[in-house]
Amino acid sequence: MVVVSRVAGGSLTVLIGMLLVRVVLDGSAVDYVQPVMQPFLAVAGVVIGGLGLWALADGRAWGDPPAPDAHDAGHGHGHGHGHGHGHGQERVGWWLLAPVVVLFAVAPGALDAMAVSADDTMQVRARGGEWAPLDPTAVNPLTLAEFADRALDPQGGVESISTATVRLVGFVAKGGPADGLRIARFTIACCAADALVAKVDVLDTGAAAPPLGTWIEVEGTYVAGGTVPRVRASSLAIVPEPANTYE
Amino acid sequence: MFGAVLAAVAVRGWFGDLLDGARLRAWSTVFIAICLQAMPFLALGVTISGAIAAFVPAGWLARVLPARPALSVPVAAAAGMALPGCECGSVPIAGRLVARGAPTAAALTFLLAAPAVNPIVLVSTAVAFPGRPEVVAARLVASLIAAMAVGLVWSRWGNDALLSRLRRDGIETRSRRAAFVETAQHDLLHAGGFLVIGAMGAAALQTVVPRALLAELGDHGVASVLLVGVLAVVLAVCSEADAFVAASLTGFSGTAQLAFMVVGPMVDVKLVALQAGTFGRSFAQRFAPLTFVVTVASSLAVGTWLL
Secondary structure (H helix, E strand, C coil): CCCECHHHHHHHHHHHHHHHHHHHHCCHHHHCECHHHHHHHHHHHHHHHHHHHHHHHHHHHHCCCCCHHHHHHHCCHHHHHHCCCCCCECHHHHHHHHHHHHHHHCCCCCCCHHHCCCCCCCCCCCCCCCCCCCCCCCEEECCHHHHHHHHCCCCCHHHHHHCCEEEEEEEEECCCCCCCEEEEEEECCCEHHHCEEEEEEEECCCCCCCCCCCEEEEEEEEECCCCCCEEEEEEEEECCCCCCCCC | CHHHHHHHHHCHHHHHHHCCCHHHHHHHHHHHHHHHHHHHHHHHHHHHHHHHHHHCCCCHHHHHCCCCHHHHHHHHHHHHHHCCCCHHHHHHHHHHHHHCCCCHHHHHHHHHHHHHCCHHHHHHHHHHCCCCHHHHHHHHHHHHHHHHHHHHHHHHHCCHHHHHHHHCCCCCCCCHHHHHHHHHHHHHHHHHHHHHHHHHHHHHHHHHCCCHHHHHHCCCCHHHHHHHHHHHHHHCCCCCCHHHHHHHCCCCCHHHHHHHHHHCCCCCHHHHHHHHHHHCHHHHHHHHHHHHHHHHHHHHHHHHHHC
């Protein structure tokens, strides 16, 4: 098969469109991209699927009279390559099946505890700037990334978390202190290709740590020191995996 | 084709177990993520490309655009700024512009400027570097300089014959509708195919090259600017998101962070695959190194000046 024939090309295009709509509908899109991308994925799916249907319908209406695909195929290999424009498609289009197959066959899901290496000291951005004050009389829910950002910012960040109780949610990751555990969570800006990991060590949790990947909710207070930001837990609970595992 | 998908579903059980290695799963996740993330931009890009084929008469671009690169290149850079595209969408558009007779220098400047500086990219940069508007300004200036410099260098010393196959734009326009559908679909499958190949490579490099390594390398002036430039090529992060990754490179100078954001949108693994597919391999072999050198130089100059 030298070129993607008109019918195959149209079907492939429709398939890609359907895939995009499907990952939005079944919610698996958030394993790979920011939730804010979902409407764009759905629109792209409709546009691409519509384009494929249109191409198929047009192809049938014309009955494919000059049979450019048969022509290309007849002339064998080199022909379809140079000027595929408008004459069927070049073979490279078949590669679009790869993500379809990977999604169906592997269904990799979101980046998880296995994707965090123990010696990975990379942290989320330690940005300067103003930090919103936390309420010292209440439990303040923070993302792991924000907690780590504050803990790594000696100008005001550390101070802002030193006097308040925080609530953090993450999965158990490799590494961590001997008498405690490490929780981590990925932050993505657009998609999993730009994922950064935020980690927090939870001290003095006592009993054996839950298995890697277990989702944990920690309430506790900031403890100075360490290359990875640390908290001492006042309460620790196993929670179900959130629908969107990224922050 | 559908048979292949059905077979894949059927063997999902043992196939999934086989690929249970953490690294392979991470590769799959990143690969799918890049493909999904690119699709809306690709859909926009091929729609515009189809519209150009349907509504822009052959030769019209050559007539309306100034013949002198010194004028057409800035026009192209401005046009690139207005399009909220990413790398994946601008390649088919630039290819179609060349096919429709636009001056090569202008089309190449558009190709580079569209993903590098547009409203979405500038806003995300401002969010990633709060309280540091000079980073946004430096990105804008360095990217525009690099995009225009590459266009001008190509118009002076480049070999347009390398792009000749694009000029053979063999669409028989039975109707505007047919031209639109055929072009958009062709470009989708063509650019999409190369995008998938590039995404596979980028995902593989991402899972093999630990970014953690970088945090320990520290800052060594020009050498680390070059290193971060190479990293941008290898990681192939979308231009809308690269500011966040750049901001996380806290061990590096502002100039090195800038280089990550200037180099990445103009030359990276998936982009080279797309360019090689659209413009030809011999073109990409010259264009990618040229772009890399110019973007690193521009980052160094502007970073030293502004950051």
